[in-house]
Amino acid sequence: MSNGCGVNRDPFAGSPPAGVGLGLRSVHYSHILKHRPDVPWFEIISENYMGTAAGTGGRARRMLDTIRRDYPIVMHGVSMSVGSADPVDLAYLKRLKALASQIEPLWISDHFCWTGVNGENLHDLLPLPYTEETVRHLVDQIQRVQDVLGRRLLLENLSSYVAFEHSEMTEWECLADVSRRADSLLLLDVNNIHVSAVNHSFDGLDYINGIPKDRVRQIHLAGYSDMGTHLIDTHDHAVSDPVWKLYEAAIARFGAVPSMIEWDDNIPTFDVLHAEARKAERIQKKVLARAGDRKTVAA
């Protein structure tokens, strides 16, 4: 791997992780420690374990350290704000890197968005216009991040509620271009594709088919809320049927990409969450078996 920024540590060197992981949420700590469920890996929200100005201790870190002994972890952030017109926050990156050095995650991801500007943080994942200016800015910011972290970054597509008139390309063209030019990777959120597809009247399949096959290293699945005129990405439901359909298309295109169920509000029991993961595994197997059959027939 070479991206001209001195990054050469590939998180996927060796045996890549597979299967369907789950988001690690505090309500499930006790269940996980007691039952040691058969889950291939857990994803954490990085900021929940980076501490505050007061320090980096407390129950959450203890739980993570304990769970890490038995499970691989991937780190997923919400505050990197690579799309902000502000320069990347080096202090934040150092703290992220410090957590990574202790947790040794399989990979680190964040979002294709901005969360604030002029030093203020809105703590939301805000959309970008898809312009050449944005592409250049993102490539520059991502390369800086990858230099500091010493590894390639995965960036996730958003659910969005506004689009910009002056966009010069589609969201998927922008993602593809940025990931190629910055040599970064993609975390494809299939639920977000569906939500944005409904909100902005495009075809989710066009999105999936427009993403380069070699860049997608993780998939997210989640539930949304239907407001009648638009969808909102609320992560408080089971995965919906249209999203499962799109997931089948994604697996058919990208193969057995590690996938994960996000459920952040009205969080169900661990067993319910785990059942969603099993469903995703069954879909993966079904789609891949179908693809295998086609190859056999073609041969």
Added chain:
Amino acid sequence: MPATAKPSLPELQRWMRWVLTRPDGVEDALGSPKSLPENWSRGSEPRRWLSVIGETPEVSKATRLSIYGDGYFLRIVDVLGSVFESMKEVVGEHEFLHHIGREYLVKHPSTHRCIDNIGSEMADFLKDHHQTTHHHPYLADLARLEWAYHESFFADERPAFDFAALAGQPLGKWARATMDIDPSVRLLDLKWPVDELWRADGKWTRRRLKAMKQSPTKIIVYRRPDALVRVGRLDPAAFTLLSALKAGKTFGEALKTAARRNAAAPGMVMVWFREWSGLGILRGVDFR
């Protein structure tokens, strides 16, 4: 901004930050004739900026922006409410969500990457929030206690320490020794006994709130070895001693200060140290 002009990325983000963080909502901000900052580089009419947002038949541009604008306050004020839970119960959810929380956020917008850092200025903010503190004069003290609890929860960890292992140290060495106090320890010198309110966990009556009287209260907040945060009262001499030790004073200096408050303090010190060591408050002694 002219309707056809294409804003740069910094311009677009500055405008979005402005319009999404207006306390009266996106619609109100867009309708306001002169509410954009004076040093705005392009045009001053907020609604003209709507031309940058894509048109859709089902949902208006302002409504789409409001999904973000409403979410901004809801999300962050919700976090504030989980930190200042007792305070929210005292003033009522509506007052907290629609006044205190929002006004706090307008005055102290987040500059943090971690949302858990929001709220550090709440006690000072309340001092100027006369409308609320007139009815609840103890509220700033309650906010200090709840913020101390929150900070203690996240404080750095220190290894355990066995005070008994120091039994053989000659007495002469103690005067110059300094103590390592656990980073989770917060010492609060409050005017009101708000720990009673906090401990009641919402099970108080309005009459009891009204009857609360000022009473100097020395509080310690700390995280136990089992990671649970505890709130307790300290004897004034113990409070003075621990405050001095936490500030880096030597044991000799700290003890002198504590003895001025209570002549019996020197006799209690070893009892306190043993107790503090067991609770994870005292993490080490440095004999110079």
